[in-house]
Amino acid sequence: MLQDLLTSLEDLPISQEITDNPIWFPLLEAAHVLSLGLVVGAVLFLDLRLMGLFARSESMTRAARVIPLIWAAFALALISGALMFAPAATRYMANTAFQVKLGLILLAGLNMLLLHQGAWRRLADWDEGAPPILARISGAISLLAWIAVVILGRLAPFTQ
């Protein structure tokens, strides 16, 4: 069933267009790297603040003003990534580095969800001060997950 889905993705007209027209891949890859760079760059400093290692004199609320930008950049990364994935869906899904990369993005999402359900609800208590231990752990998980996403994304073409 998964194989049927992957094959149908490869057969989509847009997949054929991306394969046939040599201008698409460089543009999509450039958009993907730019958006991922924005996501990871913004997440890096937000996570360092969450871990209490950076900009401790600034409130967490002020640091979190970057979150809408992270979402916008993530949306662009998702769209450009999906468009690069579709024409070679079977090959990508068989790639271990790519599978782990997807797993880590899910882990980062789950980690963010847990943060928002937990420590973030009591943000008023620590907005100007030291973050609680659970927020620090969440920041560390997020930071490591996103660094690993960059590493695995670049490793995917070199691995099976």
Place this chain on the structure above:
Amino acid sequence: MWALAHQIGLWINQSSLAASARSLANIYFWLIPFVQITHLLGMSVLMGSAGLYGLRLMRAGDDPERLRQAGTRLVPFVIGGLSVQSATGLFMVVHRPTRAFDSLMFLPKMALIVVAIGLFFGVLHVLKRLSAPDLSLRLRIMGAGLLSCMMAITLAGRLISFLRAS
């Protein structure tokens, strides 16, 4: 200009430095992926520091002292990111010089890096010297320039392999 760049690329390509870089890459299969990954991580650090500082300047709602403090805090990250980018970028250029110098994007990327560095440290200089009422428009323009430069550098870097001058 492209002809001169091509000649420089050929000259580096024939140098012993380029031969050493290729030899190292042949011996250590992981070297090229490692250098590329480090370059990407360095780019993310620069985007998160200098690029997003540009975005913050564009808002221009903060007081100059707070902006100056935020910028000063980012200086080690900008210098660290630039150092990593320079070292890894230099290796990639020496490893395959014609790939870089025959590209339409390489020289504009280098020029944009110089402009971005100038803008980042220029903003810190301006923040030290001027008072709040004089700052708003100038900072917004410099912030927009800084963010645009960082985005253009990233795009240019990614397109180096694809857009050839000849």
